[in-house]
Amino acid sequence: MTEHELGELLAGHPVLYHMAEAGSWPSIRARGLLSTSALLDLYGVEGAAREAVEAQRRAASVVLEAPGLGRAVIRDNRPLNEARLARALPEDLPVAEWLRLLNGRVFFWLTRERLGRLLGARLYRDASHDVLEVEAASLVAAHRDRIELSPINSGVTDPFAAPRGRETFRPIADYPYADWRRARGRRGEAVVELAVQGGVPDIVRHVRRVVRMRGEVEEGVVWARVAPDVLEG
Template sequence: MDVPAFTQLFPKLYHLTFASNLPGIRQHGLLSTTALAKLHGFDEDELRATVTERRRCIQQLHGVTLRDQIPMNEKKMKTCLVGVSIPEWIALLNTKIFFFLSKEKALEFAGKYADYENVLLETDTAGLLTTHAEDATLCRIHPGAFLSNARPRGRNSFIPIAEYLYKKSRDTPAELTLDTAVPNILDISQITTLG
């Protein structure tokens, strides 16, 4: 699938974050967890707790609120990961920024954090991919969710848009990921506060 075809099929993408992170996004743009850790100078213990180990609860460090990684069940990870260790997989996911392709899925995810004020960024796909298509990949499954029917996954689960095969709606990816910061994210997104 080429980028214009993807953009036509999915004109909007959806990123969910905590409202407390919005000032940082205004100042620095949208960053991955790893990029945030570098920006704020996380020490060794903080890096381990946020970037290479599963976050078992919501963490607040240096003015950044990081979502937990409860769906990353270690027992399931041991049987599902292909060609990558658990710490390597966690570290890889933390280098990425994730977007849902469906508003309904984003709102469903937000419901799991209903006790917190969340912000939904409804992002213009064309505006995002005009500058970031080379850094974008698609994933058929939610790469951080290891639930009862967890499917195998590895580095090749992240597929460049041009290599992604899409014939019918059942081929819809679960998520789009970016391997780079998006400094202008608020210029190309509508902000909705949830909760």
């Protein structure tokens, strides 16, 4: 991806979106938006307990608690079917290793439409979520060396498990933006996900708003840089 193409991407997608468990914002604000693996490190989770969270499908969210750290929630990854995923991966990349790759990153959608699909999915539409609206240019400027781009939704396998592998996530400089633009057309998505290795410890510097949402309905503003009315959070 050239600097011109990066500028085009940021101009077209000035806001990024991250969906978190409802009530997660105070912890995220205090400690940063951490990857699953980074949270497991922070809370000292090891052995079989760590393997179950980091290298297997999570059918439910996992709550972590420790003295002095309080409570953190690792979301489920129910949209992922392990059998379909195995068929979508190269033979030399086991499902467990792919899941560790995902769990070592935090992910952002580039469009409100992608966020809406997740919020409206059968598994999530009846629950409330904290949605972080993040300034794309600010995040990229601060964390460019750890940012990767993906042309697919790497965490789902329905209705079709797109092929994926170690090259799915590419650094900005190596991302074949022009190729995906040609393949998908001007109205298509040359980039579907933006991922940050390890997480974003200074996420509060880049967040515009945090909105409590149920489905695609905004229930209220949890936090904003300038907000006259906010929810307790």
